[in-house]
Amino acid sequence: EAGVTQFPSHSVIEKGQTVTLRCDPISGHDNLYWYRRVMGKEIKFLLHFVKESKQDESGMPNNRFLAERTGGTYSTLKVQPAELEDSGVYFCASSPGAGGSYEQYFGPGTRLTVT
Amino acid sequence: GDSVTQMEGPVTLSEEAFLTINCTYTATGYPSLFWYVQYPGEGLQLLLKATKADDKGSNKGFEATYRKETTSFHLEKGSVQVSDSAVYFCAFKPGGSYIPTFGRGTSLIVHP
Numbered sequence: 040e041a042g043v044t045q046f047p048s049h050s051v052i053e054k055g056q057t058v059t060l061r062c063d064p065i066s067g068h069d070n071l072y073w074y075r076r077v078m079g080k081e082i083k084f085l086l087h088f089v090k091e092s093k094q095d096e097s098g099m100p101n102n103r104f105l106a107e108r109t110g111g112t113y114s115t116l117k118v119q120p121a122e123l124e125d126s127g128v129y130f131c132a133s134s135p136g137a138g139g140s141y142e143q144y145f146g147p148g149t150r151l152t153v154t
Numbered sequence: 155g156d157s158v159t160q161m162e163g164p165v166t167l168s169e170e171a172f173l174t175i176n177c178t179y180t181a182t183g184y185p186s187l188f189w190y191v192q193y194p195g196e197g198l199q200l201l202l203k204a205t206k207a208d209d210k211g212s213n214k215g216f217e218a219t220y221r222k223e224t225t226s227f228h229l230e231k232g233s234v235q236v237s238d239s240a241v242y243f244c245a246f247k248p249g250g251s252y253i254p255t256f257g258r259g260t261s262l263i264v265h266p
Contacts, residue, residue, distance in 0.1 A: 043197060072253075081158070082198075082243065082256040095253075130198065134252075143254075145190075145197035 041065065043146035045131050051152045057119040060149045064113070064133030070094075071114050072134075072143060073106060077127040085129075088114060121153045156181045158257035160244045166263045167234055175229040175260045177218075177244035185246040187211075187220050187227040188254060193240045201229075201242070239264045 044063045052058050064071045073085040085104070086096040090111035099106070103122070108114040118125055128150050132143040160177040167173060179185065189201040189211070202211030207222035216231045227244060241261050245254040 076259075079258060081258050084253045087253070132198075142200055145199070147195060147197045 043131055043133050043144050045129075045146040045149050047149060048147065049150045049152075051154065052121055053154055054123055055120045057117065058121055058151060060116045060118075060129050060151070062114045062116070062131030062133075062146060064131070065135075065144055068133035068135050068144075069111070070134040070136070070141075070143075071108060072132040073114070073116055074130040074132065075127050076130065076148075077124075082130065085116075118151070121151075123153050126151055126153045156246075156248065156255050158244050158246060158255055160242075160257035160260050162258070163241075163261035164263050165260060166265065168265050169236055170233045171264075173229070173231040173234045173238075173262070175242055175244075175262070176226070177228055177257060178224070178226045179244070179246050179255075180225065181246055181248055181255070183249045185248045187218070188245040188247070189216070189218055189227070189229050190243040190245060190256075191240045192243070192259075198243065234262070234264045236264045236266055238262060 046061045069090050071088040074082050076082045084098040087094045088108045091108050105117045128148040130148045132145045134141040134143045157180045186205045188203045190198045191201045192198045202213040204211040204220035210219045218227050218229045241259045243259045244257040247254050
């Protein structure tokens with residue numbers, strides 16, 4: 040069974056540009072999560088989808104970040120316009136079941152560098 | 155607020171050395187405790203967990219014991235291998251929550 044995949048693995052953009060990150064969860068997993076790790080710091084929760092609905096977006100830093108999960112399959116996270124402090128590794132995770140109580144399976148992350 | 159503190163890295167060891175990575179947490183209630191590992195180029199993987207006081211989680215030769223009195227969950231391995239080189243994250247989930255709170259991660263480098 041394929042794991043969680045993320046694309047691209049690495050993105051380098053200039054301040055003010057737009058970047059879209061993609062996450063493909065494990066097939067059949069209703070729950071999808073986005074996290075971010077700024078260099079050397081903790082991994083922080085961004086948001087949680089249940090199917091196509093946003094269950095919890097309390098971790099989204101500001102309105103420059105937009106996450107979508109149309110059709111309840113893959114998800115995208117768009118940063119527009121990107122700022123220097125957005126640099127970091129963005130992880131996606133998915134889990135089966137209702138209520139998000141199951142173990143989360145993480146992808147390898149997308150390393151975003153804003154210059 | 156809730157937080158996890160783990161020792162800073164990198165931790166550099168020779169093969170077969172003993173490993174300890176310290177982790178302490180600040181949380182209300184009775185959290186579940188976890189260690190995740192990220193090998194180069196891969197996603198985070200759950201390494202082990204413990205859900206109540208005095209429980210010992212173990213996997214792949216790694217162990218950690220849930221110490222409520224010291225709010226700690228230190229990771230240990232008796233004899234590390236080069237293949238253990240990775241970043242290790244301590245984490246907890248408060249009771250009733252499904253979102254882990256992570257520490258900053260500790261990079262482990264094992265030399266032959």
